[in-house]
Amino acid sequence: MVTRASTRAIGHLDADCFYVSAERVRDFFLDEKPVGVLGNQGACVIAKSYEMKGKGVKTGEPIWDALEKCPDGIYVKRDFRWYEVLSRLMLDQVRELSPRVEYYSIDEFFFQAEAARGQSLQSLAEEMRDRIRERVGVPVTVGIARTRTLAKLISDSAKPFGARAVMEPDEVEELLGSLPVTEITGIAGRRAARLSPWGIASCLDLARADRRLVRSLLTAAGEVLWWELNGDPVQAIHTKRPAHKALSRGGSFGESTAEPAVLYAWLVRNLERLIEEMRFHGVAAGRVTVALRYKTGHSGVGQRTLPVATDRFDLLLDAARPCLRKAWMPGVQASHMHLIAEDLGPRDQCPPGLFEDPAARARAEAVARVKEQVNNRMGRFSLRSAATLRLPAIYRDASNEYDICDIRGKICF
Structure with a gap:
């Protein structure tokens, strides 16, 4: 296996059982007890x-x-507002010890690992782990290596509450030889099955395989993993999230339904949440898609391209209604809905429609501003469409006010 002589190092920090750990931070009674966090x-x-x-x-x-x-x-209900508070506190601590940090997910960070004068990378990993435990209260595991892929493999293997820096080629080789290839993020059942006939079962097998063979079996993404396993850092650390290609809101209904009015209420709820996100990012949608999943395993999809990209509630709802009708299977219990905005463009560069009434546009903009101001002051969803009145339990339960998708800035969804 080839490993570069460069001393550049990348770290991966992953919180241990993060949602449970977050609940334990505010309730010591949960320590050392079997705890489950509920969603859906x-x-x-x-x-x-x-x-x-x-x-x-x-x-x-x-x-x-x-x-x-x-x-x-x-068993406790999830509380993503609280989890975000702790997530950003962890992010602050990592940034104090690293010049470049990627906010990968709510409980995962990649960072440029630079030890202070007289400090080893191993002691840096330990310092970061211990500092977050002391200042935030969340146990984490830290892995440091030459590449992102290796750093994540190291942190995963060091859990829980571990800290390990592996830089020497023989140590890396020993680690890779002990791990099945499915431990690599991005290689699961299907990809592992493609590799198996070629005798590639461990991470070390993949690193030693011919690069051209790996590319033919796993495409360019697999070749990236090959380089990373061999110590070549080809995946950069992203300190800012790349621009969204699409935005989506939706998920499980919790209780499945075949009632058209309830499905429409969910459509409106998801649209209001989607517009919040579009406004935050300053984008408008040129196409909308509504996808329904049913308890039978079937799915339905409706899609419509808009004449002009927009983030207006009235225009997007007019486009989403026929999409819902197309996705709808009458009498069949639906369990999930997703509303997707695509063909995103800068909001301030979207021209008005050729035949659009300027007065109607001004009214719609005024309504949107009032709605946004009221909700910013009085609380999310204080002012919402009456169509959502058919979902009283959802708005009554505070755990449904905030979702992991509403935590902005992460690279991973």
């Missing part, structure tokens, strides 16, 4: 403690199955 309106486990994992509970498992495996568990 309380229907499934989206995170679990190591104690609950030991009982066999898996991420994404329905709550009724989790209760059978772990009846003495403590």
Whole structure:
């Protein structure tokens, strides 16, 4: 295996059981107990403690199955507002110790690892881990290596509450030889099956394989992983999130429905949330897509291109209605909806429609400003479309006011 002599290092920090750890920060009673965090309106486990994992509970498992495996568990509703508070506190701590930091996800950061004079990279990893535990209260694991891919493999293998820097070629080789190729992010069942006939089962096998073979089997993305495993840092650290190519809002209904009025209420809710995000990023949509998923396993999709890109509620709703009708399967229970804005362009560069009434445009803009001002002052969704009145439970439950998609600035979704 070829490893460059460069001393450049990249770190990966990953919080341990982050959602559970965040709940424990504000409630010490949960320490050392089997804890599950619920999403999907309380229907499934989206995170679990190591104690609950030991009982066999898996991420994404329905709550009724989790209760059978772990009846003495403590199950709490997710609170992404609180998780974001701790996430940004962790981000601040990492930035104090690194000149370049990528906010990859709510509980993961990549950073340029630069040890201070007289400090080793191993002690830097330990300092970062211990500082966040002390100042934020969240246990994390830190891995440092020559590339992003290696750093993540190291941190994953050092969990929980580990800190490890692996820079020497023989240490890297030993680590890669001990890990199955599926430990690499981006290589799961299908890709592993393509590699298996060629005798590629471990991370080391992939690193030693012919680069051209890897590219033919896994495309250019696989070749990037090959270079990274061999110590060549070809994946950059992004200190700012790249511009969105599309924006989406939606997800599970929690309780499936075949009622047209309820589906329409969800469409309006998702549209209002989507417009919030478009306004934040200063973009307008040239195309909208509505996708429905059904309990039968079927799916329906409707799509419409707008004459002129816009972020106006009335115009987007007019476009989304026929999309919903096309995606709708009458009488079939729907479980998920996603509303997607595509062909995004700068909002301030979108011209008015050729036949658009200037007075109607001015009224729509005035309504949007008032709605935004009221909600900024009185609370999110204080002022919303009456169509959403058919979803009282959703607006009554504070856990539904804020979603992980609403945490801005992350690279990963």
